[in-house]
Amino acid sequence: MPDILLFDLDGTLIDSAPGILDTFATALARAGIAPVVPLDQSLIGPPLHVILSRIAGIEDAGTVERLANFFREEYDSSGYLKTLVYPGIDETLRSLASSGSKMFIVTNKRIRPTLRILNMLDWTSLFAGIHALDSVSPVFASKAALIRWLLEKHDIPGQDACLIGDTPDDAQAAHENGLQFIGVSWGYGRFSPDVLRDLVVLDNAAAIARLC
Structure with a gap:
């Protein structure tokens, strides 16, 4: 991975x-x-x-x-x-960071509340980059476009990165950029049965660290 x-x-x-x-x-x-x-x-x-x-x-x-x-x-x-952290996520992120994984945030959320939330949770230093659709002007049209820009900015080949997300849109954004994708089952998105056949979808946060 x-x-x-x-x-x-x-x-x-x-x-x-x-x-x-x-x-x-x-x-x-x-x-x-x-x-x-x-x-x-x-x-x-x-x-x-x-x-x-x-x-x-x-x-x-x-x-x-x-x-x-x-x-x-x-x-x-x-x-x-009022933001809540999913069970096991804090420990998983800190474990991945301490093991040398280079991590980025890619989100549809606006950058201002994103930074406030990460600061509130004491997560900012865990990530090599924190990027949102409105991180640049004009804003990115999609998460796929955001990821394409991030890969170019940090000189990252798509095959060297993995996107972890909870929606089919996340899976599509990864596919469009040649990234591996890991889905999570606890979020807001739902993967259809035909899509699930081709995906790895995890049921708990600890599995992210084991897989990555």
Whole structure:
């Protein structure tokens, strides 16, 4: 298994659902908009504007941006503090770092709350790089594009790296960049039976360290 490990964040290392879902509700209430879908953890994963458009049932860019501003204000000040760590993840990350694995974060989450969460958890120093879709301007169009940029920036051949994530989109991003992929079962994504036949999907965090 490669020593260069790329980790998704939400649904893989952290359970951000409590803070995110509470903040969705607050942002919608501030805008006077009722959600058109249940506010549950199945929403988490895609970029913020995509989720807000879906839960509000609105495609108007101005309204979605207003909701996004409300969300950012609430989440960046207090919502992120409700973040939980999945069992065994902290120990696994520290074990991998101490064994010499070079680790990166690649996330659809905005970089500002990402950095605040990692700092809160005392994880920042464990990673060689922390990258989000909005780490550059203009923002990356997809996680696949983000990973492509990261590999070029750090001169990493795709076959020398592995992506660990919880969604089919993560698996696709790895595939598009020639990376190995390891799925985790405890996150927000669900892998279809036909996809599962071709994937390694782990049921506990300790298995990451054993495999990597």
